[in-house]
Amino acid sequence: MQPSKQADEPTTAPESSAAGARHRGVRVLTFGDVFGRDAGGIIVLLILFGGMTLLSDQFLTGANLGNLARQVAIFGIIAIGQLLVILTAGIDLSVGSVLGLAGCTTAELLFHGVPIAAAILGGLAVGAVCGLVNGLLVAYAKLPPFIVTLGMLGIARGVVLVFTDASTIQPLPESFSNIANGTLLGVPNLLWLFLAVVLLVAFVLRRTTFGRYVYAVGSNPESARLAGVPVRTVLVSVYVISGLLAAVGGVLFTARLGAGIPTAGTGYELNAIAACVIGGASLFGAKGGAFGAAAGALIVAVLNNGGNLLAVNSFYLQIIIGLLILVAVFFDQFQGRIAAGRGR
Amino acid sequence: MTAVQAVRPDDGAAFVSLQGITKAYGPIQALGGVDLELRLGEVHCLAGENGAGKSTLIKVLTGAIRRDAGEYTVGGTPIGNPTPAEARAAGIGVVYQELSLLPDLSVEENLLMGRLPAHRGITRPRELRRQARQMLARVDLRELDPSTPVSALSPAVSQLVEIAKVLGQDPRVLIFDEPTTALSENETSALLTRIRQLRDAGHTIMYVSHHLEEMFAIGDRVTVLRDGKFVKSAPMGEFDHDSLIGTMVGRKIESLYPAGKRTIGEPRLVVRGLRRSGVDGTIDFTVRSGEILGIAGLLGSGRSELLQAVFGGDPITAGEVRVDGKKVRPGSPRQAVQAGLGLLTEDRKTLGLLLELSIRANTSIANLPQLARFFMVNRGRENGIVDKYLGNLRLRAASWEQPASSLSGGNQQKVLLARWLATEAKVLFFDEPTKGVDVGAKSEIYQVIGDLAAEGLGVVIVSSYLPEVLGLADRVLVMREGLIAGELSAADATEQEVLHLASPGATPISRVGALPTPEPDGKPTGGHDATE
Incomplete structure (x- = not known):
């Protein structure tokens, strides 16, 4: 073991006495208080929304918003799962493949006459198992998350291509398709689901012990372990949740198209990571939130949707989204540096 | 040997001079008006507590940081605000506190890193080996194969390789920053001898260490810093042990430790037959309610590892830990926390905080x-x-x-x-609780530790700073080679006794089959004399 020695000074000099008072009591709750780090993404989203409304008559119509909601929901749900993994300083590259595998599992079960509820549970179970394998390999075998989930990306996609023979599974029952295409109170079911997932995960991250542990593990797993945090359980859990949410995405994808498509979800992992990063999550862990990731997912979706409406070449949209990721990370680093300069 | 020899030592003339150096990190003034003069052919010690600004001053000398104000001259010429490369060119070499060697690379590559002999970008292995052998010869490491990876070397040999690396740049000034922390007693005295040779060859040496004995053994002059301020610069002979400490601290140290009026009660933590992998022997000890148990020992004697093993941070191969009579499941900090143990880790940043x-x-x-x-x-x-x-x-x-x-x-x-x-918690472990902590916070931490024990907790303290252990603890366990070498009651323990027990040579008493309780006077139960 490398003997560590004390750094001799800056941390030890006398602190400024000005920082004595804690301001408490009544004060106005600001936007930043509620959303914290997520605020930046939400502001960008609002600006984007306003801009699009001005630029295109069709943007703020019921039909288009419904369309937008369906586009964003599936990949937003995956992004939320991805966020949990990223908060522990990990990454889950397998979500796109797991989406495909889980969706086709459900489709195959339905095709063979299994009841809808059981078929959905079957698909979700497959996703959770994929996540469990990822989690066990990361937490107990101590393999790097990037490698583990890269392996799972290939395996899950390979498995689905083998058992479907790379062909689409259809037809599926009408009532199954209604799950993704129906509406409740005029709002698409998919959006309700997305909203439920975001609110649930936001609550878990902010208010539960598990949520605190996720941030602690992402900040410093060794410190967390020595503070009594069940680090391995937390790690396994986030990968299982990510796999499960990818499977939810897969079932919804299958329901929306009314068919099991073996190549569904290809490339979604990168979109999910992009949504988290644009929404303020740090790939080094411990920074980010559910509202931010949701805002990130919406930003990407609005850009795509708006691009279509304004007939912008979709290749340019890719460039814009790429730039957005760089700007988001740059802004984050810049902020970090300012804070560091002030604090020390 | 080098061009340095040509310059004769010249009493009184400063070769390196710093005048009125200030440096602030944000609101924190790390250095405020520090003067330093290094003369040719002297060993100049830099003394001061943690946080006194020693490391910052070294960084100013080596160009690692830019000073805010003050004059910096080498050989009478101002050299402005040098970059590390410029400082090196001006003749300033530093043997770093944390070795700067790259562990996976070979000795020869490490020695010449940054100026590897090459022809049009293709390295020349034979030339590399030749130059490396020459550099190693200067520190009497002729036997060492230059292709050995650095990770295979002992700390003492790595230290010599590090010195060889610095000497390769023909510095006139050599700065040693805590060079002996990882060395045994024999290795330390060998290093001091080597430093004297370098001084006699005309190098200027600046020596920074927490060990006062080393300073007295080797120093010609000493500069004392306190809280980033210059206090005094004088020949070493003007100081004795106590007056040097007094100058460093600026007040009496005894007042730091809380007065003990605690009642020692029932055992709170009982450790029996604890065996760690890689250590041949077992450990038993008890901490009672209201008691502060100190654990002393040299670096690498297994003090922190013992705390980690009891706390469940490291796996154990045998033994049991009981808190208030209840058995704690081993190998899980979570179980330990639930059972009422707490561990304040040594390394705040990597093992404690969630930054x-x-x-x-x-x-x-x-x-x-x-x-x-x-x-x-x-x-x-x-x-x-x-x-x-x-x-x-x-x-x-x-x-x-x-x-x-x-x-x-x-x-x-x-x-x-x-x-x-x-x-x-019922029992708290403190591993180096005041490392890198300024004096004010230090006494507050001591006060808290004393209060905790007074409230009836069991407290265990590990520290490399012996006065701290002796000042706080009721009882001191001395560790050597992963085992308990002896036990002393703090009242009659002296630093000499602790060091004697901690140094290799004395027989540990907690070997397999040995008595579970140490002899009352804490002396080793037998074996050969410690000084062989």
Whole structure:
């Protein structure tokens, strides 16, 4: 073991006495208080929304918003799962493949006459198992998350291509398709689901012990372990949740198209990571939130949707989204540096 | 040997001179008007407590940081604000506290890193080997194969390789920053001899160490810093042990430690037959209610490892740990925390703090299960706990929501302290509790430790700073080679006795089959004399 020695000074000099008072009591709750780090993404989203409304008559119509909601929901749900993994300083590259595998599992079960509820549970179970394998390999075998989930990306996609023979599974029952295409109170079911997932995960991250542990593990797993945090359980859990949410995405994808498509979800992992990063999550862990990731997912979706409406070449949209990721990370680093300069 | 020899030592003339150096990190003044003169052919010691500004001053000398103000001349010529490369070119070489060698590369590559002999970008292995052998010969390492990876070397040999590397740049000034922390006694005296040779060859040596004995053994002159300020510069002979400490601290040290009026009661922590992998033997000890147990020993004697093993941070191969009579499942810090143990780790940044997270989250993390109902954290109770414990420790921060990384070392330590106080632990382990902490926070931490014991907790303290162990503890266990070499009662323990037990040669008493309880006077139960 490398003997560590004390750094001799800056941390030890006398602190400024000005920082004595804690301001408490009544004060106005600001936007930043509620959303914290997520605020930046939400502001960008609002600006984007306003801009699009001005630029295109069709943007703020019921039909288009419904369309937008369906586009964003599936990949937003995956992004939320991805966020949990990223908060522990990990990454889950397998979500796109797991989406495909889980969706086709459900489709195959339905095709063979299994009841809808059981078929959905079957698909979700497959996703959770994929996540469990990822989690066990990361937490107990101590393999790097990037490698583990890269392996799972290939395996899950390979498995689905083998058992479907790379062909689409259809037809599926009408009532199954209604799950993704129906509406409740005029709002698409998919959006309700997305909203439920975001609110649930936001609550878990902010208010539960598990949520605190996720941030602690992402900040410093060794410190967390020595503070009594069940680090391995937390790690396994986030990968299982990510796999499960990818499977939810897969079932919804299958329901929306009314068919099991073996190549569904290809490339979604990168979109999910992009949504988290644009929404303020740090790939080094411990920074980010559910509202931010949701805002990130919406930003990407609005850009795509708006691009279509304004007939912008979709290749340019890719460039814009790429730039957005760089700007988001740059802004984050810049902020970090300012804070560091002030604090020390 | 080098061009350095041509220059004759010249009494009184400064070769390197720093005048009125100041340096601030944000609001914190690390150096405020420090003067330093290094003469040719002398060993100049730099003395001061942690946080006195020694490392900052070294960084100014080597160009690692830019000073805010002050004059810096070498050989009478001002050299401005040098970059590290310019400082090296001016003749300043430094043997770093933390070795700067790359462990996976070979000795020869390390020696010549940055100027590897090459022809049009293709390296020349034979030339590399030749130059490396020459450099190693200067520190009498002719036997060492230059292709050995550095990770295979002992600390003492790595240190010599490091010195050879610095000497390869023909420096006139050599700075040694805590060079002996990883060395045994024999290795240390060999190093001091080597340093004297370098001085006699005309080099100027600046020697920085926490070990006063080394300074007295080798120093010609000494400069004392306190709280970033210059205190005194004088020939070593003007000081004795006590007056040097007095100058460094600026007041009497005894007042730092809380007066002990504690009642020692029932055993709270009982460790029996604890065996760690790689250590041949077992460890038994008991900590009683109201008692402070000190654990002393040299670096690498297994002090921190013992705490980690009892706490469940490291696996054990045998033995049992009981807290208040209840057995603790080994190998799990989570179980240990639930059983009422707490460990304030030695390395705050890598083993203690969650730097990105808020002060509040850092304080409550070990206590969350108690603050939660149905897995939901009760924010009101959480804030109450944080206010209570951090308030009592007089932590100065703008808000509990600011990240832990924004705090100074002493305040970070208070956050960790509050974390364990909040768990209402029954037994607390402190591993180097005052490392990198300024004097003010130090005495507050001592006060808290004393209060905790007075409240009836069992307290275990590990420290490399012997006066701290002897000042705080009721009883001292001395460790050597992973085992307990002896036990002393703090009242009649002296530094010499502790060092005697800690040094190789004396026989550990807790070998397999040995008595579980040490002899009352703590002397080794037998074997050969310690000084062989």
